[in-house]
Amino acid sequence: MNDEAKRKPFPLPSEVGPVPGAEDWGDMYPYYMHFQPEDDKRFWFYNSMHFTNPMPAFDTITGEIAYHAMGACTTRVFAFPTALGIDWRILNGRVYITANPVTDPAEVERRLEVFQKRAGHYYENWNDIYTGWEKRMRELIISMDAIEVPELPEFEDERVVLETRGIAQNHFVLEAFQRCIQAYSVMWHHHFEMLMLGYGAYVVFFQFCKKAFPEIDDQTVARMVAGIDVLMFRPDDELKKLAARAEELGVGDVFTDDGDPDVILPAMKALGEPGERWLAALEEARRAWFNISTGDGFYHYERSWFDDLSVPLSSLKHYVKLLREGVTLERPTDQLRKERRRIISEYRALLDSEEERQAFDQVLGLSHQVFPYVENHKFYCEHWLTTRFFNKVREFGALLERYGLIEESEDIFHLHFTEVEQALSTVMTAWASGSGPVGRDHWKPIIARRKALLETLDGWQAPPALGPMPEQIEDPALQMLWGITAERLEAWSAATTEAAANEIRGYAASSGVVEGIARVVRDSGDFGDIQPGDILVCPISHPSWGPLFAKVQAAVSDIGGTMSHMAIVAREYGMPAVVGTGEATRRIRSGQRIRVDGGRGVVTLLDEAA
Amino acid sequence: MSAAPEVGILWFDDIGRADVARVGGKGASLGELVRAGIRVPPGFVVGTEAFSNFMDSADPGFELRGEVARLAAGAIEATERVTRRVRERIAQSPVGAELESALARACDAIRGAAGFAVRSSATSEDSDEASFAGLQDTYLWVPAAEVADRVRACWASLYNPESVSYRRRFGLPEDGLAMGVVMQAMVDAESAGVMFSRSPTTGDKSVVTIEGSWGLGSSVVSGEVTPDKFIVNKVTGEIIHRAIADKAIRHRRDPGGSGVLVEEVAAGRREVACLSDEDLAALVALARRCEAHYGCPQDMEWAVAGGAEGKREIYMLQSRPETVWSQRETEAVSKPREKAFEHVFSVLGGPRK
Helix, strand or coil, X not given: CCXXXXXXXXXXXXXXXXXXXXXXXXXXXXXXXXXXXXXXXXXXXXXXXXXXXXXXXHHHHHHHHHHHHHHHHHHHHCCCCCEEXXXXXXXXXXXXXXXXXXXXXXXXXXXXXXHHHHHHHHHHCHHHHHHXXXXXXHHHHHHHHCCCCCXXXXXXXXXXXXCCCCCCHHHHHHHHHHHHHHHHHHHHHHHHHHHHHHHHHHHHHHHHHHHHCCCCCHHHHHHHHCCCCCHHHHHHHHHHHHHHHHHHHCCHHHCCCCCCHHHHHHHHHHCCHHHHHHHHHHHHXXXXXXXXXXXXXXXXXXXXXXXXXXXXXXXXXXXXXXXXXXXXXXXCHHHHHHHHXXXXXXXXXXXXXXXXXXXXXXXXXXXXXXXXXXXXXXHHHHHHHHHHHHHHHHHHHHHHHHCCCCCCHHHHHHCCHHHHHHHHHHHHHHHHHCCCCCCCCCHXXXXXXXXXXXXXXXXXXXXXEECCCCCCXXXXXXXXXXXXXXXXXXXXXXXXXXXXXXXXXXXXXXXXXXXXXXXXXXXXXXXXXXXXXXEEEXXXXXXXXXXXXXXXXXXXXXXXXXXXXXXHHHXXXXXXXXXXXXXXXXXXXXCCEEEEECCCCEEEECCCCC | CCCCCECCEXXXXXXXXXXXXXXXXXXXXXXXXXXXXXXXXXXXXXXXXXXXXXXXXXXXXXXXXXXXXXXXXXXXXXXXXXXXXHXXXXXXXXXXXXXXXXXXHHHHHCCCCCCEEEEEEECCCCCCHHHHHCCCCEEEEECHXXXXXXXXXXXXXXXXXXXXXXXXXXXCCCCCCCEEEEEEECCCCCEEEEEECCCCCCCCCCEEEEEEEEEXXXXXXXXXXXXXXXXXXXXXXXXXXXXXXXXXXXXXXXXXXXXXXXXXXXXXXXXXXXXXXXXXXXXXXXXXXXXXXXXXXEEEEEEEEECHHHCEEEEEEEEEECCCHHHCCXXXXXXXXXXXXXXXXXXXXXXXX
């Protein structure tokens, strides 16, 4: 490697050219999402953990509002001593982010004083605050669900006159839309309200363990922290119960591989009472637990199980098969709990003094205290509220379609939310004026072009990072959630500069060695390709992919740390997993034979040809 | 194994860690392992009393040993000259008919032993032991007929110029000098090596570090091969590090008679791991038992032999408290705070002054 390559392992933002055929990608996004010349001086990394795919214009809201809330939390609300917020940009449709550190010791000191009082209040009252948090979140979801999109009838409802309300329906079009956006924003503020403090507790425990046991691997530390009863496991648990219920009722033969509800539900109904009883059980589970995204809640097209029953239903045939083979589907929670207790007590006993053991109890206790929030918040935020939010936006899409401003309701997601407001304003004017909408054909060609752009951009392999590499990454969120550390960056940069050998390195997330056929899965649309015994290779795994883990024998991801979803699930299933490789989906092809060594964090490509 | 008491001889079964003064550290620790129920190749110790009796008859009136005591530290030539005379005297002095026949009977009592390891067993218990013991001799694959000579050679090794220089440098007395000699049935080791119940590099007590190579462990201890290295998590049993080395040579029994020869390892075997995952698990379990028995991290030697019906038999050849890290003053990882969350402030509060 020459000096130049050493100094600049990643390209500068300004050096990355457009994708051929998508030179006008920038028109999709507002000016403030574009890289600026001065951004070349900073280090950015591709947030493929949250934003795997090119961003549709509307879906940028999942970055825009999330980063408003996250930055506010660290910079302004709690005043994290060493970390301000996140800056983000879009390049060729992909989201790059950078953290703003605080490095001046006097400034850190000043912020620490503010932080201590505020963070202390939350830690001290954590459980009560979390109880209140869940209540507020449920209320928020209910209130957002209740927002009505005005129907804009020919004549206004006469009550507007007789009850002297005095405000016409077109006023409520924009008001309702803005209330949806506000609910979404409120969700994100609550999302970060406790999250960064939760990560802080994790970081403290990780550091303690690394200092006391220099050779301990991250996955073992994570096993001591992870709780057993986590909401995100519930949807999959419910499915397993539904499979068992179907067998009890003798209706287990109805399920199909594709899980098509239009086939399965009528077939159930046709079976009479047992079928009806199973359908009732399904409906109950669906209402309570199926508000779970098939992704991580960052794209409108990641529908929930609630919306697209084929996703959960497609797992049932396999679960029924396992039951008939005598396999126990329930998670062995007692055994998991016992094993966790054993590991904790053995590590504790290895400490040098009673004083250290007391400190260990404190930092582990703190991690256990924050764990339920850190794990469960996703269920309420990224899954339940987010999938409902996108559905609400679809209702506005239907309104725009009715007025002929877009071809179909789903097209609304190709407009930034401020552009949606412009389109809604057109509707409000048209309804009021009694003439047709102005510029009826304004959005349609724009949307068509954007759809084509996204397809072109989809093939672009985004560099894992841009700009000059920093020496240290101290931000706790980056370390914990994204698995980004200085060593990881070194590995990524080595991968981009050296001729690739047949190995891919990542975090050792769950130990064991397995060889098999790789199956690259980018979203739930690829689920059908998975054969039992395959090795799952994905950009990042999503909680709703739980059922997949019953089918595969190992898992590999581009992004994720040792507390990521895949790592936790893989350890529970006792299957090898390597996470945070940065490049697995780029280098591994479906059908290729690979070996996964989850204990060392190494994936080996066994055949090059495919 | 425990036969009728013989003069000067103490069986492993009858001794323990309290007997260092009578049998030396190595002998005492082997007895202790037997006591803990750990598989140790059978054997016995020629006690320190036998050594004192021998020296008193070989050097009546403390004449030669007095000269040794008067040597100045660093007087290389004088040390060479005086110690040669002591060693010559030892070589010419008879072990004694009584001890000689006791040794023969004891060796005979260990059935199936094709040869013996004869190793000196020093009595000093302090931290110098490791370095001090390293200056004395070990003989492997000694036939029963040569055992008495080797015992005498071990005794003589206390008067190597290196041993004496060491004692003079640290001002250790000559009149209290004592040594046991361990006699132990040889294990026809397929692979052997050393093991620490903590990390020798970081001191981490949650791992077991194992180094091993083909053949006798002497190739590993002497540093003649780069051994395979394994680090195993003591708590979860996971093998967290595995480095398979190119093991060019091995030590094995000299088929011509007594002693050890060095031979090349067949090309196809050199880069094969000398331990299976099952062997590693068994070794870790043994390490944990030794550690639990002593109540502190251990520094161990082991050997794996092919037993009956292809069964693998693992023997402990040595276990002694680890001395490097346990002597180090370490700062507490963290101290308890008034409130648990205060730990967060010190970690997220930036680098402290």
